[in-house]
Amino acid sequence: MLEIAQSTPTADAIARVIELHHDRGPVVASEFLRRSFNQVYRIEFASGQRAVARLCAQRPRGEPNLVFEAHALAHWFEQGCAVSRCLPAKNGQVAVDVALPEGRRPLMLFEYLSGEFTGDAPDRIQAFARGLAALHDAGASYRGPASRYMLDLDYLLHQPLQRLLGAPTLTAEMRPQFEALARRLHEQIAELGELSQVLCHGDAHGENNFVTLDAQGAHQVAFFDFDEAGPGYLAYELAVYPWVMFPRVPDGVPSEKLLARWAAFVTAYREARPVPEADLAAIARFMAVRQFWLLGEYAGRIPTWGSQAMPTDFLRRQITMLTQWETLELPM
The missing domain is CATH 3.30.200.20 (Phosphorylase Kinase; domain 1)
Structure with a gap:
């Protein structure tokens, strides 16, 4: 069989x-x-x-x-x-x-939920950010069964790296490059000191929620797809939205539209829930952590999706992009 x-x-x-x-x-x-x-x-x-x-x-x-x-x-x-x-x-x-x-x-x-994805309208993005802040406030009082997983650097960075290193499309020259990138990324985050922890949605990229209008015409947001939920870094949770928008190519430059969407998001979140400076500084670094997480997920699915879901030229471009992201800064 x-x-x-x-x-x-x-x-x-x-x-x-x-x-x-x-x-x-x-x-x-x-x-x-x-x-x-x-x-x-x-x-x-x-x-x-x-x-x-x-x-x-x-x-x-x-x-x-x-x-x-x-x-x-x-x-x-x-x-x-x-x-x-x-x-x-x-x-x-x-x-x-x-x-x-x-x-x-x-x-x-x-x-079943109905509605529309967040999109690029500022008022809808702001509703999304306020809804995410409400999740984090409410999650602070959770006392139920513990999560199997902590969204820490072992889960988000080091375990994905090990899966990535086992990918058959990864060349011998690329392995130490990815290892060095992950090591420097860990060091950069460690230098920022103690970072805030929240009960994370884990995948809040703007399309795991719907936005609707209430009877008074105000935007309301409802969230779904909590498969990646767990306790973890606030900076990681806030990094998922800019990560999904950011250009996925070497030398990618964010457009004015992207920066406007990011500004609407981070401003609305901070108005609803204060964010310490160290966490704000960590967001750009956690965008790179998120990319390592994604690469590890792809590598773990090679038996199902095939090795060409992450071909060698794609992996080579990831090294260039992640190297550039080491100095990435987001306006706050």
Whole structure:
């Protein structure tokens, strides 16, 4: 029998699993939405209720953080934050195991949210930033089950580096270059002293939330996709938004539009929640940390995505870009 790295169940198959394990009635419509790090499906019940199902992928980091994620979402909701909560199975468990050719994988069901992504309008960006600040304020009182993972430099930088160093498309000359970049990056962050910790969303790049208008016409933001949530650096959390916008090419220069979006974000966040100077200074360094994290995630998925998801010329460009990012500064 062939060994399977990762299979993709159909939307209809996922619907049948949900009907069996969730006490929410028949599923009348289902749709496969996307394959990213996980596989995500839209579910519609005969009652009219909608939900989102997430089939957790086998992550290079290890087991999914299910119990922590479900309890953290419940806590944020109780504190008044708009989040997509976990919908437990009828046996009370936060996930059900699905038997697949590659082994058993957990399936979670979440509340359905509607709205639009953050986009580039200043008022929507400001709402996103205020919502993120509210998550961080509310997370300070979380006392539920502990997270499997800390979003520290071991998790975000050193473990991804080790996975990257094992990539078959990485040449012998590039290995010491990536190692030196990671070492200098760690040293730069250490020199900034003690940095603030928050309960992080972990992937707040502006498209893991929806923005809507309330009855008074004010922008409201609701967050979803907390697969990367956990305690970690505030500077890392704030770095994810500029990181996703920044040009991914050597000699990339941020446009005026990008800088305006960043200014709207960081100003609104600081108005809602003060940020110490050391954390502000660390944001640009954590953009590079985020890139190492991403490279490690790609390297860990080579059995599923193939080695050409990160070809040699791409990796060579990463060295040039990360070298330039060593002196990157963001206006505050």
